[in-house]
Amino acid sequence: MKITMIGTGYVGLVTGTCLAEVGNDVLCFDVDARKIAILDEGGVPIHEPGLATLIERNVVAGRLRFTTDAAAAVAHGALQFIAVGTPPDEDGSADMQYVLAAAREIGRRMTEFKIVVDKSTVPVGTADRVRAAIGEELRARGAATGFAVVSNPEFLKEGAAVDDFMKPDRIVVGADDERAIAAMRAVYAPFQRNHERVLVMDVRSAELTKYAANAMLATRISFMNELANLADALGADIEHVRQGIGSDPRIGWQFLYPGVGYGGSCFPKDVKALQHTATELGRPLRILNAVETANEAQKLRLVEKIVARLGENLAGRRFALWGLAFKPNTDDMRQAPSREIMAALVARGAGIVAYDPVAMLEAKRIYGDARWLAYAGSPMEAVAGADALVVVTEWKEFRSPDFEKIFRMLKMPLVFDGRNLYEPGLVRAAGLEYFSIGRR
Numbered sequence: 470m471k472i473t474m475i476g477t478g479y480v481g482l483v484t485g486t487c488l489a490e491v492g493n494d495v496l497c498f499d500v501d502a503r504k505i506a507i508l509d510e511g512g513v514p515i516h517e518p519g520l521a522t523l524i525e526r527n528v529v530a531g532r533l534r535f536t537t538d539a540a541a542a543v544a545h546g547a548l549q550f551i552a553v554g555t556p557p558d559e560d561g562s563a564d565m566q567y568v569l570a571a572a573r574e575i576g577r578r579m580t581e582f583k584i585v586v587d588k589s590t591v592p593v594g595t596a597d598r599v600r601a602a603i604g605e606e607l608r609a610r611g612a613a614t615g616f617a618v619v620s621n622p623e624f625l626k627e628g629a630a631v632d633d634f635m636k637p638d639r640i641v642v643g644a645d646d647e648r649a650i651a652a653m654r655a656v657y658a659p660f661q662r663n664h665e666r667v668l669v670m671d672v673r674s675a676e677l678t679k680y681a682a683n684a685m686l687a688t689r690i691s692f693m694n695e696l697a698n699l700a701d702a703l704g705a706d707i708e709h710v711r712q713g714i715g716s717d718p719r720i721g722w723q724f725l726y727p728g729v730g731y732g733g734s735c736f737p738k739d740v741k742a743l744q745h746t747a748t749e750l751g752r753p754l755r756i757l758n759a760v761e762t763a764n765e766a767q768k769l770r771l772v773e774k775i776v777a778r779l780g781e782n783l784a785g786r787r788f789a790l791w792g793l794a795f796k797p798n799t800d801d802m803r804q805a806p807s808r809e810i811m812a813a814l815v816a817r818g819a820g821i822v823a824y825d826p827v828a829m830l831e832a833k834r835i836y837g838d839a840r841w842l843a844y845a846g847s848p849m850e851a852v853a854g855a856d857a858l859v860v861v862t863e864w865k866e867f868r869s870p871d872f873e874k875i876f877r878m879l880k881m882p883l884v885f886d887g888r889n890l891y892e893p894g895l896v897r898a899a900g901l902e903y904f905s906i907g908r909r
């Protein structure tokens with residue numbers, strides 16, 4: 470099949486590449502010429518495990534190409550996937566300008582039947598707006614070309630995006646056009662060879678399903694974070710509690726880890742956007758207000774512990790910070806807790822020496838040459854001479870450090886662990902004072 474991907478970011482690039490991998494002829498389009506130039510030169514603008522090899526293979530095979538040419542993009546695909554960003558607007562609603570610009574681009578240029586697939590996370594009702602925008606553009610030039618609009622929200626996780634796309638739990642297709650449903654089944658047939666994973670539903674339910682999934686996961690995280698704070702106050706250990714409830718199959722193990730709050734490009738904005746929609750309709754989701762408030766507070770939980778130990782004035786202190794990305798296996802720092810933690814420490818006069826296996830380039834892009842932020846070439850280089858170690862992202866390489874070496878290299882023997890990575894007894898045996906989230 471000929472497929473166009475409009476938007477070549479985390480979702481568009483992974484989706485386009487995986488669709489090429491199973492034999493489709495894919496053209497990825499982006500308005501960001503820098504991204505397309507990197508791809509054309511054989512590079513990859515984001516960090517995503519397994520993606521670079523897959524891109525290279527499909528480019529060499531001639532199934533995957535990149536362009537900034539909108540006319541070529543619209544002409545190419547019978548299916549036009551829209552995978553552009555939907556960042557939060559000032560009022561918390563999803564900013565639809567990029568989705569609608571992509572829709573208009575299609576409407577302005579299409580000359581034959583197209584299936585337009587909303588893959589971006591978009592508020593309920595967006596398919597209607599996309600349909601209206603394309604219709605307006607067609608009418609403006611007196612064209613009567615047919616088209617269908619489908620909602621196909623994406624559930625991949627950054628850091629495991631290729632695997633998630635290749636082996637999806639489910640594929641949600643919201644559509645009412647039989648031709649479009651058949652095409653979507655054909656697109657996804659290679660990804661569900663052992664059992665049917667396509668869930669066909671009406672468009673509005675598909676759009677809501679994506680927000681419902683992220684809101685549910687965010688709720689679990691905030692619930693555990695609040696429970697961990699309570700465990701702190703009660704002298705209980707949240708790790709035991711987590712195991713005690715996770716073993717219940719009705720609850721399950723996923724997304725029960727307390728920490729420094731959720732971040733990233735999806736949960737914060739999707740929770741806000743769903744709240745906004747619900748409030749506008751007079752059906753506020755009270756539970757999500759609590760989820761968000763709890764998360765905002767949680768991002769500073771580790772800083773509270775630092776201040777409780779070292780005092781409000783951190784002037785002259787230097788903190789080794791392990792992890793900048795909002796989670797492991799990605800370079801994405803959008804809404805990352807590391808950013809708020811660093812800001813809170815710096816506001817109290819501290820400096821930071823950070824180490825992250827892949828996100829330091831992104832941090833340099835965000836912070837430029839900020840004087841309060843230095844980068845280390847390894848985790849131990851960050852620790853050398855710092856006042857304390859602060860662990861923010863649970864990268865694998867942080868999981869089993871040499872605590873005795875850390876003790877020797879730190880000025881003060883303090884470890885603040887925002888991800889409960891370590892066995893407290895083991896850390897303390899090395900002479901370190903250990904602070905984590907909700908544990909004895």
Ligand SMILES: NC(=O)c1ccc[n+]([C@@H]2O[C@H](COP(=O)([O-])OP(=O)(O)OC[C@H]3O[C@@H](n4cnc5c(N)ncnc54)[C@H](O)[C@@H]3O)[C@@H](O)[C@H]2O)c1
Nearest residue numbers: 476477478479480499500501553554555567589590623627
């Ligand atoms: N990142 C994730 O893990 C994830 C997972 C599921 C769903 N989503 C959703 O997918 C959508 C995309 O997210 P992302 O993380 O890939 O965003 P991103 O910012 O990485 O990529 C979006 C890309 O779209 C491009 N773009 C903007 N307007 C354009 C236009 N008119 N024409 C062509 N390209 C245009 C941008 O230049 C950018 O490269 C969002 O709605 C997001 O909520 C993201």
